[in-house]
Amino acid sequence: MIVILGESASGKSTVQDILCKNYGYVRLITYTTRSPREGEENGVDYHFISEDTFEEMSRKGEFCETAEYNGWHYATAKADCTDNKVVVLTPHGLRQMKKFDELTLDAFYIDVPRRDRLIKILQRGDSIEEAYRRSLSDVGQFDGIRDEVDSTFCNPGYKKSPEEVAKEIISRLRR
Template sequence: MIVLVGASASGKTEIAKILYNKYKMVKAITHTTRPQRKKEVNGVDYFFVSKDEFLHLEKQNAFVETTEYSGQFYGCTKAQVAQNKIVIVDPNGLRAFLNLNDKHIITFLISSDEGTRYERMLRRGDNIEQALSRIKNDRDEFHHLRVGYVHFEIINEDNTLEQAADRVFRLYNSMLRNLNLKPK
């Protein structure tokens, strides 16, 4: 399983899409209570659910990890993890996956500078206040997450999405070979 962690608009979702389209890898679809964006599809990008539905699933112990970000809930179900997919998480989610102590889980920190991320947020439809709030929240949330906590850090700037995805794929398969596991 590939676990991608990174600040808002660092490119996690776009890298996951490239891995899916180019390498036929499968992205774990997480549940969220946040509003659906214009180009997002329910059941493809996320499972968009109400807060009540989310809390019901959480009460049933359906999630490996859950988090609240900017007043919205996110969670990855055990069913998605069992299928060895790509999952996108925040630092708390990363900790939950690391606590599984599963050698099949390979972790990547996706990084971009704040200016690049701010521009991406505005392009995808966030307003200025939302973008600045996300950057501040990310600063607080990610300041203690360093490369030693993940297997690899991938620097992702606008012109390198494809190269970043290629690097994730190569490093993932290299790790699997080193662990004597079957590469993708």
């Protein structure tokens, strides 16, 4: 299974989409207790479940990583972690998943300088306040991550296209 990590606006979701479209990987669908947003579909964007269902699955040990954000729970089911999957995770999520020896993970960190990412966030139409909030939420979270992943892609100024990063990921897989 491919795990992609990177700060906000590093290109990780775009690379994930390319791995699915061009290399036959399947995006791992995670679970959440939040309600679907407009246009989101159950089983496509997330598995939308109740708090009770989340607690039951958690109690049964069905999740290999969990997180809480804005009062909502998010999780990845062990059963969904197959070799043909690709998932975007936080460093905390990767650390949780690495505790399960039965999971075969190839983890990649996309490292784009903060200034470049802030410019990208603003170019996408987010407000300065949102760009700052997203950047601030990443501070400290990725410290030391280079030592925890299989490979790091330094991409200042987005010199490598998402297609090039995806191709490099495929070339660096351990399988």
